[in-house]
Amino acid sequence: MELKDRVEKVVKRLMDDKDLKKRFDKDPAGVIEDILGVDLPNELVNEVVDLVKAQLTAEKVGDALEALGGLFKKKS
Numbered sequence: 001m002e003l004k005d006r007v008e009k010v011v012k013r014l015m016d017d018k019d020l021k022k023r024f025d026k027d028p029a030g031v032i033e034d035i036l037g038v039d040l041p042n043e044l045v046n047e048v049v050d051l052v053k054a055q056l057t058a059e060k061v062g063d064a065l066e067a068l069g070g071l072f073k074k075k076s
Helices: 003-016 018-026 026-035 040-071
Strands: none
Touching: 003 018, 003 026, 003 040, 018 026, 026 040
């Protein structure tokens, strides 16, 4: 499994499970290792955490833009 696939798996689980997301906010490396079922090397942990956080932020921005989308439609 490639890094991208692993990040997507983690993000999906976090988006689907609010309690897990709360745990991630407190212990991101531990939660990622639990989800993936592996002990990540120290030099890789921060990179994976950063990628997951970036993806979660992108998801939040996308959801917000989608919600706001209706505000800017032309009136007929």
